[in-house]
Amino acid sequence: MSDQTFGTDEIKQMVRARYGGIAAGTLPDCGAPQAEVACCAPAAGADAKAREMGYSAEELSAVPEGANLGLGCGNPQAIAALKPGETVVDLGSGAGFDCLLAARQVGAAGYVIGIDMTHEMLAKARANATRVGAANVEFRLGEIEHLPVADNTADVILSNCVINLVPDKAQVFREAFRVLKPGGRLAISDVVNTRRLTAELAADRALVCGCVAGAAPVRDIEAWLRAAGFAAVRVTVRNESRELVASWAPGRGIENYVAAAVIEARKPAAGCCG
Numbered sequence: 001m002s003d004q005t006f007g008t009d010e011i012k013q014m015v016r017a018r019y020g021g022i023a024a025g026t027l028p029d030c031g032a033p034q035a036e037v038a039c040c041a042p043a044a045g046a047d048a049k050a051r052e053m054g055y056s057a058e059e060l061s062a063v064p065e066g067a068n069l070g071l072g073c074g075n076p077q078a079i080a081a082l083k084p085g086e087t088v089v090d091l092g093s094g095a096g097f098d099c100l101l102a103a104r105q106v107g108a109a110g111y112v113i114g115i116d117m118t119h120e121m122l123a124k125a126r127a128n129a130t131r132v133g134a135a136n137v138e139f140r141l142g143e144i145e146h147l148p149v150a151d152n153t154a155d156v157i158l159s160n161c162v163i164n165l166v167p168d169k170a171q172v173f174r175e176a177f178r179v180l181k182p183g184g185r186l187a188i189s190d191v192v193n194t195r196r197l198t199a200e201l202a203a204d205r206a207l208v209c210g211c212v213a214g215a216a217p218v219r220d221i222e223a224w225l226r227a228a229g230f231a232a233v234r235v236t237v238r239n240e241s242r243e244l245v246a247s248w249a250p251g252r253g254i255e256n257y258v259a260a261a262v263i264e265a266r267k268p269a270a271g272c273c274g
Contacts, residue, residue, distance in 0.1 A: 005202050007058040008167040011214070012143075015165045016118055022069060023095065023120035046070030050097075052244055053260075054078050059101055064131045066124065067097045072160035073211060073245075073260040074189025074238065077101050085109040086155040089179060090118060091144040091172070091188075092162025096125030096137070097153045103129075103137040103160065111218075112137040113154075115144055145171040150260075159188045161260075164214045170224040177228040182270040186230070188263040191215045191245070192237060195257045210248055215258045230265035237261045 006014075046068050047060050052074035060068060071094060082088065082105040090099050093114025103112045116122050116139065125139045142148040144159075144169055157176050166172050176186060193215040207213040218235045225233045241260035248254065 004214070006205075006208060011165075011167050011208060012117075014205060014209050019071075019094070020118040020120040023118060023124045041249065049244075050075075058183070063097055063100045063106060065130050067095050067100055067128045069095050069097070072097075073191050073241065074187060074262065075190045076158040076160050076162065076187045077105070079187045079189075079262055080156050080158060080185075080263070082106055082110075082156060087153060087181075088156045088158060089113045089147070089149055089154040090114045091147075091157060091159035091176070092165070093125055093139060094121050096128045096139065098158055098160055099125065099137050099139070100128060100132060102156075103134045106136065108136055110136060113149060113197060114139040114199055115142050115147060116141050117141065145175060147175045151178055152181045153179050155181055155184050157184070157186050157188070159190065161190055161211050163188065164191050164211055164216070166214070167169070169216055169221070169256055173224045173228040173230070176229060177267055180267040182267055184267045186225075186263060186265045190261060190263055191258045192221065192235065192261040193217045193257065194237065197257050201252070201254065201257065207249065207252075207254070212245075212248065212254050212258050218261070220253050221263060225263075225265045229267065231268050232264070232266040234264045235261055236264075 049070040050068050053072055084107040086106045087100045093099050093116045099112045099114040116213050122141055127135050140148045163169055163172050192212050201207055202213050222233050223236050238260045242255040246255040
């Protein structure tokens with residue numbers, strides 16, 4: 001997989017350049033223009049893609065134009081069951097789509113923190129928050145392997161198709177565990193590896209940036225979560241996502257190797273083994 005084919009720094013540079021370019025409208029090609037990947041390209045059909053991922057028309061109408069870039073692979077809002085007054089941290093917050101939706105659900109008594117490693121995405125997200133007057137959300141620069149968030153801060157951690165882009169996924173889950181309050185929960189949409197990639201697909205730079213080559217097997221994700229300390233670990237593969245995944249790189253057959261999934265887990269409550 002990509003972790004083996006490319007070095008950690010190389011992966012980070014490719015991903016940072018790709019998504020920073022998306023925010024800026026320049027769309028750098030990850031070094032492989034012949035292998036463009038639709039899941040990392042904001043298109044005129046972003047709202048249609050979001051509906052396919054499970055977002056409602058009401059959710060789409062609640063955010064300003066440009067907040068939804070069509071980059072996800074699911075709807076973590078649908079599994080988060082957010083409540084008024086909760087604190088939410090979004091790993092890889094992009095242009096702020098999920099953060100702004102979460103801010104509406106947690107209300108004025110709640111708070112949302114978005115983390116992204118690209119200055120361009122942060123600028124876009126902050127502008128979107130200002131446009132809708134979302135005073136209970138902020139966006140911080142940082143890598144999700146090293147969250148700029150204090151221990152025991154969040155009730156809920158969201159993420160949408162971002163963890164697959166990170167070389168050290170086990171470290172992401174350790175950080176998520178650290179910043180969650182006891183009893184806090186994960187609500188993550190991501191892609192998982194269902195079959196070992198061919199050497200050609202694993203070596204494709206566009207697929208590294210495009211939510212394919214960095215996907216990990218379910219058994220590895222479950223093991224990393226449990227090693228981090230999580231309980232009630234559940235990874236549910238969405239077999240119905242084949243058509244969506246196939247659309248990211250038409251004709252490449254990637255839907256035979258990766259699928260969208262829902263990843264859920266809980267940090268045990270204080271004094272409890274989970």
